[in-house]
Amino acid sequence: MSKYAVTNPNTGEVEKTFDSLTTEEIPVIIDTAYQAYESWSQTDLSKRAEILNRFADLLDERAEELAHIIGREMGKPLPQGKAEVDKVARTARWFAEHSAEFLETTELPDAPVADRTYVKHDPLGVLLGIMPWNFPYNQIARFVLPNLMVGNTILMKQASICPESSQMFQTLLEEAGLSQGVYTNIYLNSSDTEEVLKDFRVKGFSLTGSESAGASVASVAAKYYKRSVLELGGNDPAVVLDTNDVDALAKKLVGIRTSNAGQVCTSPKRMIVVKELYDDFVAAAEKALADVKVGPYDDPETDMGPLSSVEARDEVLEQIHNGVADGATLRFGGEKLDRPGAWMSPALLTDIDPHSTLGQTEVFGPAVMIFKAEDEEDALRIANSTEYGLMSSVWTQDPEKGREFAERINAGMCLVNAHQESSPEYPFGGINRSGYGRENERWALQGFTNERLVRIHNEH
Numbered sequence: 094m095s096k097y098a099v100t101n102p103n104t105g106e107v108e109k110t111f112d113s114l115t116t117e118e119i120p121v122i123i124d125t126a127y128q129a130y131e132s133w134s135q136t137d138l139s140k141r142a143e144i145l146n147r148f149a150d151l152l153d154e155r156a157e158e159l160a161h162i163i164g165r166e167m168g169k170p171l172p173q174g175k176a177e178v179d180k181v182a183r184t185a186r187w188f189a190e191h192s193a194e195f196l197e198t199t200e201l202p203d204a205p206v207a208d209r210t211y212v213k214h215d216p217l218g219v220l221l222g223i224m225p226w227n228f229p230y231n232q233i234a235r236f237v238l239p240n241l242m243v244g245n246t247i248l249m250k251q252a253s254i255c256p257e258s259s260q261m262f263q264t265l266l267e268e269a270g271l272s273q274g275v276y277t278n279i280y281l282n283s284s285d286t287e288e289v290l291k292d293f294r295v296k297g298f299s300l301t302g303s304e305s306a307g308a309s310v311a312s313v314a315a316k317y318y319k320r321s322v323l324e325l326g327g328n329d330p331a332v333v334l335d336t337n338d339v340d341a342l343a344k345k346l347v348g349i350r351t352s353n354a355g356q357v358c359t360s361p362k363r364m365i366v367v368k369e370l371y372d373d374f375v376a377a378a379e380k381a382l383a384d385v386k387v388g389p390y391d392d393p394e395t396d397m398g399p400l401s402s403v404e405a406r407d408e409v410l411e412q413i414h415n416g417v418a419d420g421a422t423l424r425f426g427g428e429k430l431d432r433p434g435a436w437m438s439p440a441l442l443t444d445i446d447p448h449s450t451l452g453q454t455e456v457f458g459p460a461v462m463i464f465k466a467e468d469e470e471d472a473l474r475i476a477n478s479t480e481y482g483l484m485s486s487v488w489t490q491d492p493e494k495g496r497e498f499a500e501r502i503n504a505g506m507c508l509v510n511a512h513q514e515s516s517p518e519y520p521f522g523g524i525n526r527s528g529y530g531r532e533n534e535r536w537a538l539q540g541f542t543n544e545r546l547v548r549i550h551n552e553h
Contacts, residue, residue, distance in 0.1 A: 096113060096253045096282065097110065097111040097112075097113060097253045097256040097280045098110045098111065098253070098254070098256065099165060099166050099254070099256065099257055100254060100402065101165045101166075101434070102167065102168040102398075102399040102400060102401055102402055102403070102434050102435035103164075103165070103168060103389050103390055103398065103399055103434050104433055104434050105403065105433040105434045105435070106433075108165065109256070109257065111256040111280050112280065113280045113281070113282050114279055114280055114281055114282065114285065116285055116288055119281075119285060119288045119289060120292070122248065122277060122279060123219060123248070123289065123292050123294060123295060125273070125274040125277070126219045126246045126247075126248055126274050126275075126277055126294075127218065127219055127246070127294045128274060129246050129272055129273070129274030129275045130216070130218055130219055130244075130245070130246040130275075130294075132272070133241075133244055133246055133272065133275045134215075134216045134244040134245075135244075136244070138192060138193050138196065138242065139193075141189075141192075141241060141242050141244070142189035142190070142192070142193075142242070143189075143270070144241075144266070144269050144270045144271050145185040145186070145188060145189040145238060145241065145242065145269075146185065146186060146189045147268075147269035147270060148185050148265055148266055148269035148271075149181075149182040149183075149185040149186045149189075150182075150269075151265045151268055151269055152178050152179075152181055152182040152185070152265065153179075153182055155265070156175050156178040156179065157175065159174070159178045159230065159258070159261060160174030160175045160177070160178060161174070161391070162257050162258045162261060163177070163229045163230070163255065163258050164390035164391060164398070165257075165390070166226070166229065166254055166255045166256075166257060166258055167226045167227070167229065167254060167255060167401040167402075168354065168390055168398040168399040168400065168401055168435065169353060169390060169398060170390050170392075170395045170396070170397070170398045171390055171391050171393075171395075173352065173353060174390070177228055177229075177230055177231050178230060180231055180234075180516075181230045181231055181234040181238075183516075183517065184231075184234045184235065184238055184517045185234070185238050187517040187518065188238050188239050188242050188517060188537075188538075189242070192239065192242035192243075192538055195214075195535040195538045195539070196214045196242070196243065196538060196542075197214075198211050198212065198213050198214070199211060199212040199214070204548070206550070207548040207549060207550050208549055208550055208551045209547075209548070209549040210546070210547070210548045210549075211546075211547055212544050212545065212546055212547070213543075213544075213545040213547065214243070214538070214539065214542045214543075214544060214545075215244070215542060215543040215545050216240075216243045216244030216245045216541075216542065216543070217245055217296035217297065217320070217541050217542065217543055218245065218246070218294055218295070218296040219245070219246050219247075219248060219292075219294050219295045219296060220240060220245050220246070220247050220248070220295070220296060220297050220298060220299070220541055221247075221248050221249075221250065221286075221289050221290065221295055221297070221298040221299075222236050222237060222247055222248070222249045222250065222298065222299050222300075223250045223286070223298060223299070223300040223301070223302065223306070223310060224236070224249065224250070224251050224252065224259075224300075224301055224302075225252050225301050225302045226251075226252035226254050226255045226401050227353060227356045227357060227358070227401070228353075228357075229251065229252070229255040229258040229259065230258060230262060232301050233249060233251065233259065233262050234262075235515075235517075235521065235532040235533060235537065236299040236301075236322075236532065236537075237249065237262075237276060239532075239533075239537035239538045240537075240541055241266075241271075241275065241276065242538065243538055243541065243542055245296075245541055246274065246275045246276070246277075247275070247276045247277070248277050248279050248281075248289065248295070249262070249263075249276065249277065249278050249279065250279055250280075250281040250286075251278065253280075254401060254402060256280060259278045260278050262276075262278065263276055263277065263278040283306075286310055286313060287313045290310075290313050290314055290317050290319055291313075291316075291317050295319070296319065296320060296541065297314070297319045297320030297321055297322075297541050298310065298314060298319060298320075298321050298322075299321065299322040299323075299324075299530075299532075299540075299541075300321070300322070300323055300324070301323075301324040301325075301358070302325065303325065303326065304325050304326055304526055307323045307325045307528060311323060320540070320541060321530070322522075322528075322529070322530030322531070322532065322540055323528035323529055323530060324358065324483075324521070324522060324523065324527070324528045324530075324532065325358075325483075325523070325526060325527050325528040326358060326455040326457070326481060326483070326526065326527060327358045327359055327360075327362065327455060327481050327482075327483030327484060327523065327527050328362050328363060328453070328454070328455050328479045328481040329359055329360065329361055329362050329363065329481070329483055329484045329485055329486075329504070329512075330361070330362075330363045330364075330365050330475070330476035330479075330485050330486070330502065330504075331346055331361035331363070331364050331365070331485075331486045331487075331488065331512050332365045332466075332472045332473070332476050332485070332486065332487045332488065332498065332502075333346075333364065333365065333366040333367065333370060333374065333488045334367060334469055334472065334487060334488060334489040334494070334495070334498065335367070335370070335488075335489050335490055335491070336370065336488060336489075336490065337490060339370055339373045339374050339377055340373075340377040340380075342374070342377075342488060343374050343377035343378045343380075343381055344377065344378075344380075344381040346361055346364055346378070346461075346488075346512070347378050347381040347382055347385070347439075347461055348381070348396075349361055349512055349513050350362075350364075350439075350459065350460075350461050351382070351385050351396065351397045351439050351459045351461075352397075352513070354397050354398055354399065354400050354401075354458060354459050355409075355439070355456070355457065355458045355459035355460060356400065356401060356405070356457055356458060357513060358483055358484075358527075359483055359484035359506070359512070359513050359515070360513060361486065361512050361513065362455060362456060362460075362462060363447075363452070363462055363464060363475070363476070363479075364378075364461065364462065364463045364464065365463075365464045365466050365472050365475050365476055366463060366464070366465060366466065366472075367466050367467075367468065367469065367472060368465055368466065368467055368468075371463070371465045371466075374463065375424070375441075375443060375463055378441055378461055378463060379424055379425050379441050382425050382426060382439050382440075382441050382461060383425065385397050385439050387430065387436065387438060387439070397439060397459060399434045399435040399436050400435040400436075400437065400458055400459075401435065402435050403434075403435045405435065405457070405458065406429070406435040406436070406437050406458070407429075408457075408458075409437065409456060409457065409458030409459075409460065410427065410428075410429060410437060412451060412454065412456050412458075412460070413427045413440055413442065413451075413456075413460060415450065415451070416442060416445065416449070416450070416451030417442075419446070419449050419450065419451060420444065420445075420446060420449070421442050421443070421444055421445045421446075421449070421451055422442065422443045422444040423440060423441070423442055424441040424442065424443055425438075425439075425440065425441040426438035426439050426440040426441060426459075427439075427440030427441075427442070427460065437458070437459070439459035439460070439461065440459065440460045440461065441461045441463070442460060442461070442462045442463070443462075443463050443464075443465075445462055445464060447464060447475050447478045448478065452464075452478075453478075453479065453480070455481065469498070473498065473501055473502070476502050477501075477502060477503050480525055480526045481523070481525060481526050481527045482503050482504045482505055482523050482524035482525040482526070482527045483504060483505055483506065483522075483523035483527035483528075484504060484505070484506040484507075484508065484512065484513070484523075485499065485502040485504040485506065485507050485508070486499075486507070486508040486509070486510075486511060486512040487499050487502070487507070487508075487509055487510075488509075488510055489509070489510070492509055492510070495509035495510065496509055503524070503525070504523065504524065504527075505521075505522045505523035505524050505527065505531075506520075506521065506522075506523070515533065516533070517533050517534065517537075518533070518534060519533060519534055520532070520533050520534050520536045520537075521533045522536075
């Protein structure tokens with residue numbers, strides 16, 4: 094059986110299967126993508142923008158259908174699925190409107206000697222995307238849409254559990270006017286990734302996924318001199334310094350943590366609370382977790398759906414079990430639910446050693462983990478006691494204190510009084526084991542371009 098299949102985590106049933114590419118088919122697909130690049134790279138930016146705007150309109154029209162697809166593929170509750178589709182539409186419109194500004198030729202009038210010196214931001218060629226299942230549309234969009242505006246062409250390997258949504262992305266782009274071959278969804282076996290990257294016409298890749306996947310593909314890319322962007326895991330801190338409403342803040346952070354069943358790279362996986370607020374915060378978090386309605390993706394009362402797969406659910410439960418064995422306290426939930434599919438109750442864990450396996454490892458599921466800090470400096474120490482560095486947040490009634498604290502956290506993104514935010518208007522990415530490179534805004538447009546220097550001397 095093909096590895097690409099829709100296995101509904103709400104029921105445990107395999108609904109559809111899709112054949113993987115054979116190794117022999119790969120050169121033909123790259124040929125098509127490169128031929129498309131030769132014309133697409135010469136297409137006027139205004140034409141590219143028209144296609145992205147039409148694509149956004151199609152997303153708006155078919156949002157309900159698209160949300161149902163990912164609900165069946167990976168369990169995302171319907172309102173969250175619709176919100177994801179809306180974000181993709183906004184991303185398309187933003188890059189359609191703003192790409193010309195950031196891709197405009199950069200004049201360098203202060204460069205000496207020559208009569209004119211400038212830098213063109215040219216496309217590179219064919220790119221490979223390797224994307225995960227937790228945001229099936231948005232993860233693709235953050236990489237693909239800006240690079241389509243640049244003039245690159247894309248081969249997209251989406252996660253094997255999301256084969257229907259990944260094909261719909263291509264279908265809607267082509268309905269919007271994109272020529273065949275400019276964007277191609279491929280059911281690529283992971284073992285054949287090198288077959289794609291070794292081709293000279295494939296100039297780089299972007300991968301969002303696990304650390305092991307990132308390290309594996311990055312080593313292949315280095316072997317063949319390919320550019321890359323990696324967005325990997327996170328063990329993101331949410332530091333609570335002060336608040337005038339502990340109950341409301343605990344409920345808010347629990348809601349963020351259990352969104353998408355906790356399967357978010359930027360989820361607040363470590364809530365670090367100063368000791369003056371700690372006991373009240375833990376009690377409020379437990380109450381908030383007890384109120385989380387776990388149910389099918391299409392039930393309007395559902396707050397949290399199933400995890401993406403039985404395997405993903407079992408891995409989270411094992412991490413929780415091992416953490417308790419190492420001394421953590423399981424205060425609520427963290428149990429397999431007795432129903433077909435990939436169900437569990439959200440968990441609340443305290444008394445975690447920050448340097449333990451549980452404290453140092455990303456838990457990609459609905460586990461609220463709360464750490465007590467003696468004071469603000471201790472909170473900073475705990476926040477920075479990780480080898481990751483994706484998103485972080487600090488919560489306080491004093492925004493200036495929050496700003497100063499945020500700038501001392503070692504992470505690619507630091508937010509004050511917010512968490513788990515992303516939008517095309519500002520960059521997204523991490524440091525350390527969370528990867529490198531940036532998506533969104535101008536950074537997404539410049540990551541895979543040839544910054545071509547041209548200097549003109551009027552006389553030789």
